[in-house]
Amino acid sequence: MKILKEYAGALTNFEVLDFLRSRGAGKDPTRLIAAIAPSEYKVYDYLEQTAASRQTRDTVNEFMEKCKIYDLAKAEILNIINIRPSSAAEIDPIIEECDARYGEKIELLVETVSDLLPPPPTQLESEEGIGVDKEQTSDEHQMEVTQ
Template identity: 35%
Template sequence: MKITNACAALLSNYEVMALLDERQNIQIELQRNDASIEYPENLRTIQFEVTEYLKTSPCSTQTPAQLKDFLDALKPFKLTRAERLQILNLRPKSAVEIYLIIEECEERFSEDDLENMLNIIITTLPRDDDEVEEEEAEEGEEGEPMEQYD
């Protein structure tokens, strides 16, 4: 990935993670070839911390194809670039979360529009933790018997 103009575009979390991974791999390769090359410890720490954080976010399971499908599917809603980016990065799971992301949401979109957006988000940007949440919800519905302590 090559950034041609640092101030020209907003980056998604997925793009930041990919860029950091690429930079770290280049740094490692350069250090293998020339042991005298050293990178500032602060830079390495920041790269590590940001990468670790992003691995716990929705972007860790996203692919370029999913991003393209997601952005194509949201075109009819005429969202701003910043709104699309926030939805992509945060991957909201409820209409309430969408209301917090989209400016003047209730004036711009109906409840059906919000449901359609949620369906697009869920189908185009699947996450590993969705399965975990579904399992937890099912366990809660089953109602495990409570033990009594004497």
Template identity: 35%
Template sequence: MEIVNSNCAALSNYEVMVHLQKLKDGKTKNKGQLATITYETLQYLENTPCNFQTPENIEECLKALDAYGLSKTEKLMMINTPPTTALEIQLMIEESEERLSEEQVEEILQLLTQHFPHLLKEQNEAEERSFDS
């Protein structure tokens, strides 16, 4: 992925992480505040779902989400923070009750799990914590 025109579109967390990694690994070392911001942002992003994503699974997921009539912003939110429950989808999609049926919401959840397998692990860990409580 290459940033051609930085003012043209919103970037996903994955794209930001890759760009910052290239900056960090570059021959010229950043100094001062830029180095700190780069380091701290990378530390944060490496602990988010984007660390497990690839350009291929992001692209495939976006193509699959086209069938649901979602806006670019809604798709971007789903890529950056993939929802694991219907409630999270309601929070991400404007007027989701009118735009999506319950079946479509379940299809979207399955689609996201299919393209981002790390979500299954997170769901299982969350269920184990709720049982332990």
């Protein structure tokens, strides 16, 4: 084995989930037909619980576009997309020297995050109940369109 490139690009959680879904994970309830190893299903199960499960290519791209004005490092944007912080306290450990660099402006960034990136499924269930879940997401889509 020869390592040609140790680092050939980073992937967000969403991209890994998208890759596993494109190979048929999630469509196969028996987990035997699709050519996916048990270890890959463990990764899939983990990612389904995170914020990545509701993201789409468009929302992630739009968020990256909006992030440009904040002058964030690439790793910070990646981490924000993966974690989807919903308050200033949650975003603080992700961004280096958050107070000195942003101060009060951090609230605007948190607002951008909660506007563009959908919340993780566990949060929705605890706040809204599973039944209201679907209506909530469709409302969010409409809001995005009007914005």
